[in-house]
Amino acid sequence: MTGFSVSDVVGSRGGEANELWAATINPQFMRVLKTIGFDRTWVRGEGAYLWDGKGERYLDLIGGFGMFNVGRNNPRVRAALIEAMELNLPGSVQLGTSPLPPLLAEALLARTPPRLGRVLFTNSGAEAVEAALKLGRAATGRAGVLHAEHGFHGLTLGALSANGNAEFAGRFGPLLPDFRSVPFGDVAALEEQLRREDVGVFLVEPIQGKGVHLPPPGYLETAQELCRTYGTLLCVDEVQTGFGRTGRLFAFEHWGLEPDLVPIAKSLSGGYIPVGALLMSKDVHQRVFDSMEHAFSHGSTFAPNELAMAAGLATLHEIDQAGLVPRSAQLGEHLLELTLPLVERYDVVREVRGIGLMWAIEFGEPASRGRSYRVLERLQQGIFAQFVVGPLFRDHRILSQVAGHGIPVIKALPSLTVGQDDLAWFADSLDQSIRRARSLPRAAGGFALTASRLR
Numbered sequence: 001m002t003g004f005s006v007s008d009v010v011g012s013r014g015g016e017a018n019e020l021w022a023a024t025i026n027p028q029f030m031r032v033l034k035t036i037g038f039d040r041t042w043v044r045g046e047g048a049y050l051w052d053g054k055g056e057r058y059l060d061l062i063g064g065f066g067m068f069n070v071g072r073n074n075p076r077v078r079a080a081l082i083e084a085m086e087l088n089l090p091g092s093v094q095l096g097t098s099p100l101p102p103l104l105a106e107a108l109l110a111r112t113p114p115r116l117g118r119v120l121f122t123n124s125g126a127e128a129v130e131a132a133l134k135l136g137r138a139a140t141g142r143a144g145v146l147h148a149e150h151g152f153h154g155l156t157l158g159a160l161s162a163n164g165n166a167e168f169a170g171r172f173g174p175l176l177p178d179f180r181s182v183p184f185g186d187v188a189a190l191e192e193q194l195r196r197e198d199v200g201v202f203l204v205e206p207i208q209g210k211g212v213h214l215p216p217p218g219y220l221e222t223a224q225e226l227c228r229t230y231g232t233l234l235c236v237d238e239v240q241t242g243f244g245r246t247g248r249l250f251a252f253e254h255w256g257l258e259p260d261l262v263p264i265a266k267s268l269s270g271g272y273i274p275v276g277a278l279l280m281s282k283d284v285h286q287r288v289f290d291s292m293e294h295a296f297s298h299g300s301t302f303a304p305n306e307l308a309m310a311a312g313l314a315t316l317h318e319i320d321q322a323g324l325v326p327r328s329a330q331l332g333e334h335l336l337e338l339t340l341p342l343v344e345r346y347d348v349v350r351e352v353r354g355i356g357l358m359w360a361i362e363f364g365e366p367a368s369r370g371r372s373y374r375v376l377e378r379l380q381q382g383i384f385a386q387f388v389v390g391p392l393f394r395d396h397r398i399l400s401q402v403a404g405h406g407i408p409v410i411k412a413l414p415s416l417t418v419g420q421d422d423l424a425w426f427a428d429s430l431d432q433s434i435r436r437a438r439s440l441p442r443a444a445g446g447f448a449l450t451a452s453r454l455r
């Protein structure tokens with residue numbers, strides 16, 4: 001019997017990746033990549049960098065949508081995974097236990113407020129959100145779910161019901177009943193809804209990922225108080241903001257919050273293995289898992305997965321040992337210092353904002369040459385941001401993203417291992433790319449037309 005070789009198959013067929021992807025996975029996705037010039041074949045990743053088939057190195061500011069906080073192919077997380085595989089661990093017994101899941105649960109709870117006392121493992125962020133919605137309903141006996149406008153919590157049907165963005169939620173209705181939205185940051189609107197005492201869960205991102213919106217001062221603290229007053233569970237979604245992203249291990253620490261429910265995922269396994277978890281108060285857990293009959297009220301075949309648990313423990317160890325949380329806070333400050341001057345330098349730059357290594361730049365109609373900006377906006381909303389992302393990629397080898405459909409915002413979620421020199425490289429390249437986009441090349445109109453016809 002001959003063994004299967006990953007390197008043989010990648011070596012012999014790797015060049016066909018884009019065509020195969022289009023033929024077998026998603027042709028529309030390939031069209032998008034081609035249109036924005038991102039149809040590269042990537043062959044290697046390390047830390048904050050990616051390499052293409054020509055051996056060119058790129059700075060990766062997308063970070064797999066924020067799942068590589070410890071860097072791609074972190075050697076210590078990889079070593080733990082190889083070790084775990086060589087141990088011939090039992091794998092899931094289902095009707096039995098093994099040490100790694102409770103050890104990771106213990107490590108997570110040791111790093112969060114005492115109010116959180118139980119962990120339910122999942123395979124993704126959306127699944128962790130689903131668990132929060134489902135368990136929150138049972139624990140409170142209330143069907144109502146309140147969420148913030150423009151929030152993002154995943155694309156499964158329950159999470160989608162709490163998604164404030166029509167481009168995701170449209171076409172898939174009817175969504176779950178009893179979901180209502182309130183503007184992010186509006187305390188009065190929140191209280192008006194909570195006062196009805198039919199809301200089981202208030203689901204909110206501490207910093208909204210779409211567009212990187214920070215909460216107004218006092219908002220989250222007041223939201224927590226109101227939730228306690230009206231018997232609603234506070235669910236703070238840390239899927240994107242967790243594990244040092246914002247300069248604290250969890251973003252809720254910035255405001256001293258003690259949520260009842262906390263979905264986490266993304267960086268927990270160092271980007272290697274799908275994983276997620278719902279951290280919850282013992283009270284919530286006991287109200288749902290209240291008898292032997294109810295011991296199996298929620299779960300999934302693959303969760304907890306032992307390799308994900310090994311990677312999770314190694315990732316927490318790495319975050320501590322490498323000091324990635326304070327590093328994120330410091331580098332975030334540095335990135336703001338480097339990029340805030342762009343607001344003064346270019347009238348097309350509305351705002352630069354961020355916290356830790358969750359950063360964004362927002363564009364808006366400039367005072368001068370506003371007409372061409374408006375014309376392009378009419379063809380494709382938010383297109384100016386794409387005119388900056390393009391040259392960043394093509395001319396400066398920096399992979400970045402527009403922060404959401406139709407919004408003129410570029411967002412960065414680099415690995416927390418990124419260097420000061422990388423940030424300087426980015427700030428300088430951004431400056432040049434904005435200057436270039438500001439003069440709106442002739443090709444821009446053609447591009448915008450193609451992009452607007454992508455549907």
Ligand SMILES: Cc1ncc(COP(=O)(O)O)c(C=O)c1O
Pocket residue numbers: 065124125126127129152153154155205209237238239240241265266
């Ligand atoms: C805040 C937030 N919650 C939930 C999710 C969904 O996580 P996943 O993609 O692992 O399902 C995401 C994904 O981007 C997210 O940003």
